Amino acid sequence: MPSRLALLTLAAAVALGGCSVLSPSPTPTVTVEAVTTATATPEPEPEPVVSEQPDRDDHDDLYARPIWLGTIPLAIQEDNLGQRKPTPEELQDRQLAPRPWLPDPESEEFAYEITEVPDDVAARSSWRRECPIGLDELRYITMTYWGFDQEPHTGEMLIHRDRAEEVVGAFEKIYDARFPIEEMRVISLEEHLSPPTGDQNVTSAFWCRRVVGAATVWSEHSKGLAVDINPFHNPYYKGEELFPELAESYKDREWKRDGMIYDPSVVYDAFEEIGWTWGGHWDGREDWMHFSAEGG
Structure with a gap:
């Protein structure tokens, strides 16, 4: 059955002299538009996309680094x-390479070298220049470390010149025990100033920065200690x-996994x-990653 709007349109055409609604001459039309109010919704923050689990017979895939690692900034x-x-x-x-x-x-x-x-x-x-230690007070160490991929790798570290030999001795014991370390390298200024992604896992010593959560206090890392x-x-x-900030899972110290430190x-x-203090023993906070020469 024709709609009421169609009948009204046909009647209007007849009243104008019997012209077809398909005639090239103009005909009056009625347009009905729905008015809606759009509400802007914020775009969700990007999240890591969990990829399919690799073939555990493939050594390279087993320890492959997720492509999103270090790429998703967190709100400050x-x-x-x-x-x-x-x-x-x-x-x-x-367990990443x-x-x-x-x-x-x-x-x-195990091999190492200590130089200026x-x-x-x-x-x-x-x-x-504003760091609390001069470059001449630091030493550059290259040394072997054992990776999660069950392979030896060459790492690097900046450390106070008075502590270089003893730190190498500690890492030699760690290496001989095949304790896995994901990365060992010098932290760059660019990394230090970049927005946090919450997934960094670099073993390091000297890092010219303030204490975590304290904007005015130099860390012992900034002294190479x-x-x-x-x-x-x-x-x-x-x-x-x-x-x-993404290490929530590793607050559970009862779930023991490779790479974790205990006493x-x-x-x-x-x-x-070598007389260094462990941050895992501090009162009021836990710093399980941290060892310091002078207790700070």
């Missing part, structure tokens, strides 16, 4: 840390503060032997 909170979020599934038992850096060693024997800080290393480090080992596996935790453990014992 009042404490200057990023917004805490649940640990992505792929990182709940984190290091990103390509220094050439891998030719043998599985090369100019190119200083240029890509976080050192700047502290070492952080596998930060994601051994996060800093105090109240609402968590660093790295006793090979890592704890190696640094206790």
Whole structure:
């Protein structure tokens, strides 16, 4: 049955002299438009996309780094840390190969070298003139470390010149025990100033920065007197503060996974032997990654 609007349109055409509604001459038309009010909705923050689990017979795929790692900035909170979020599934038992850096060693024997800080290393480090230590007070170490991929790799570290030999001795014990480390390299100024992604896991010593959660106090790292080992596996935790911010899963110290540090453990014992203090023993906060020469 023709609609009422169609009948009205036909009647209007007849009244205008019997012209067809398909005639090229203009005909009156009625347009009805619906008016709606659109409400803007904020775009959701990007989240890590969990990829399909790799074939566990393929060595390279088993330890492959997720492509989103280090690419999704977190909103900054009042404490200057990023917004805490649940640990992505792929990182709940984190066992990743290091990103390509220094050439891998030719043998599985522990090897190291201690030198003054090369100019190119200083240029890509976080050192700047306002740091509480001069470059001449630091030493550059290259040494072998054992990866989660069951392979030896070459790492690097800046450390106070008076502590270089003893730190190498501790890491030699760690290496001989095949304790896995994901990455060992110098933190750059660019990394230091970049928005946090909450998933970093670099073992390092000198890092010219303030204490986590304190904007005015220099960290012992800025003096080359502290070492952080596998930060994601051994996060800093105090109240609402968590660093790295996606390491929520590793607050559970009862779930023991490779790369975590305990008392006793090979890592704890190696640094206790040289008289260094473990942040996992601090009152009011937990800093499981952190060892320091002077207790700070």
